[in-house]
Amino acid sequence: xxxxxxxxxxxxxGKSTSSxxxxxxxxxxxxxxxxxxxxxxxxxxxxxxxxxxxxxxxKVSPNLSLSEFDLDKKSREYMASIQKELKGLYHYxxxxxxxxxxxxxxxxxxxxxxxxxxxxxxxxxEKHYDEVLIDTxxxxxxxxxxxxxxxxxxxxxxxxxxxxxxxxxxNCIANIRKENLNTLGEDPIFGRLLRMKxxxxxxxxxxxxxxITEICLVLNEDxxxxxxxxxxxxxLKSLSIGISxxxxxxxxxxxxxxxxxxxxxxxxxxxxxxxxxxxIQGLENLHSFSKEITMFRQ
Ligand SMILES: Nc1ncnc2c1ncn2[C@@H]1O[C@H](COP(=O)(O)OP(=O)(O)OP(=O)(O)O)[C@@H](O)[C@H]1O
Ligand SMILES: [Mg+2]
Numbered sequence: 486x487x488x489x490x491x492x493x494x495x496x497x498x499g500k501s502t503s504s505x506x507x508x509x510x511x512x513x514x515x516x517x518x519x520x521x522x523x524x525x526x527x528x529x530x531x532x533x534x535x536x537x538x539x540x541x542x543x544k545v546s547p548n549l550s551l552s553e554f555d556l557d558k559k560s561r562e563y564m565a566s567i568q569k570e571l572k573g574l575y576h577y578x579x580x581x582x583x584x585x586x587x588x589x590x591x592x593x594x595x596x597x598x599x600x601x602x603x604x605x606x607x608x609x610x611e612k613h614y615d616e617v618l619i620d621t622x623x624x625x626x627x628x629x630x631x632x633x634x635x636x637x638x639x640x641x642x643x644x645x646x647x648x649x650x651x652x653x654x655x656n657c658i659a660n661i662r663k664e665n666l667n668t669l670g671e672d673p674i675f676g677r678l679l680r681m682k683x684x685x686x687x688x689x690x691x692x693x694x695x696x697i698t699e700i701c702l703v704l705n706e707d708x709x710x711x712x713x714x715x716x717x718x719x720x721l722k723s724l725s726i727g728i729s730x731x732x733x734x735x736x737x738x739x740x741x742x743x744x745x746x747x748x749x750x751x752x753x754x755x756x757x758x759x760x761x762x763x764x765i766q767g768l769e770n771l772h773s774f775s776k777e778i779t780m781f782r783q
Contacts, residue, residue: 487520487695489608491631492732493712494703496623497766501525502765503703503758504620506535511610512549513772517615519524521684524604524630526597526623528553535767545768550614551737559600564590570677594694601630602688609691622715634689636725641682648675692726699729702753706733720723728753735760738779745781755782 490502503521518625520542523530530551531538540558542550590596608617621627649669656666669675690699702717704710705762718728731753736743738757747755757779 487608487611487614488606488699489691490616490618490701491621491627492619492701492703493621493624493627493717495710498703498705498710498756499732499758501529501533501620503701503732503734504618504649505530505771506765506778507701507773508549508616508618508756509546509768510775511616511618511779512546513775515548515550518613519616519618520611520614521549521551521605521618521620522549522608523553523620524595524601524627525620527622530620530768533766534572535773537547546772548740554593554604556597556600556604556613560596562708563599563603573661595633597626598633601626604635605630606684606688609688609697624696624717626718631692631721631726632724634685634692638685638689639680641678641685645675645678645682648672648678692724695727695729698726700726701730701732702728703732703734704746705735706737706740706746711746711749712740714746718750728764732756732758734758753782755778756780 489505490504493499494500504521511517512519516671521530523538528538530553534545535553536545536551538553540552540555542552544550546549605619608619611617617655652667652669652672652675659666680761702714705713714731721728728750731746731750733743733746733755736757738760743757757776759779760776761774761777763770765771
């Protein structure tokens with residue numbers, strides 16, 4: 486199973502740049518197979534590497550491949566699969582116009598977060614790479630995506646209780662009518678809810694396990710990105726997700742602010758990426774700049 490590294494942080498702090506530099510460092514310094522994935526709907530890995538990219542994994546160096554996920558396509562695929570399943574489950578319900586519901590549902594809140602979660606799940610299932618690095622969009626969407634397994638688990642637990650009651654009541658009526666009784670095990674909706682529960686519980690566990698998921702918080706030395714980082718730390722803590730690594734991008738080793746940052750995240754390892762003098766773009770530039778990363782707390 487691949488180790489997952491999620492790069493999170495305020496807009497513009499350098500998540501794409503840091504994850505690209507680290508992906509190259511992993512790929513060059515070790516013989517590990519590395520995949521760098523963009524989960525940001527506004528992708529820019531193709532600009533950073535000066536190459537055309539899509540969802541298909543593209544090899545850019547012997548050990549490094551890149552991929553930019555199409556979140557719209559992911560939600561369309563998800564809707565299509567659910568539509569098919571519901572049509573099967575509710576084939577007897579002519580009154581329920583499922584197509585009409587789906588035309589509205591695609592604009593429902595949470596679709597983008599759910600599509601991002603599907604990408605994350607795909608990364609956890611990745612069999613061909615040792616390290617999978619994920620470049621994320623700015624904080625809000627990423628935090629919602631990381632919260633989704635816990636939130637969904639909560640909902641599914643309630644739905645399971647409701648379904649148990651429904652099946653029980655259906656059985657009371659069937660008993661009176663002397664019809665066949667259905668056990669919970671035979672109920673397709675109950676079965677689906679149990680599968681959902683298992684899936685979200687697994688995702689939640691994977692995100693909370695630091696041996697599987699490394700959360701890398703990227704920030705700059707300015708006050709705004711620092712205070713947003715403290716907020717990220719708090720929110721992740723409420724999900725029992727710990728931050729493994731702090732990356733001070735465009736930082737200077739001896740600055741007072743770096744020391745304050747280091748003290749605010751005592752459990753995390755610390756890395757520093759200096760401010761580049763020229764744009765850090767293209768495989769060659771990225772490769773040589775990846776050697777500038779300083780690790781000063783492992
Ligand atoms: N260490 C650095 N030295 C010089 N320039 C940098 C450095 N890191 C990032 N930049 C520049 O800062 C800008 C923002 O960087 P980047 O796109 O990596 O940030 P981001 O956090 O991914 O942004 P977004 O939230 O929009 O996805 C880019 O122009 C990038 O080239
Ligand atoms: Mg970015």
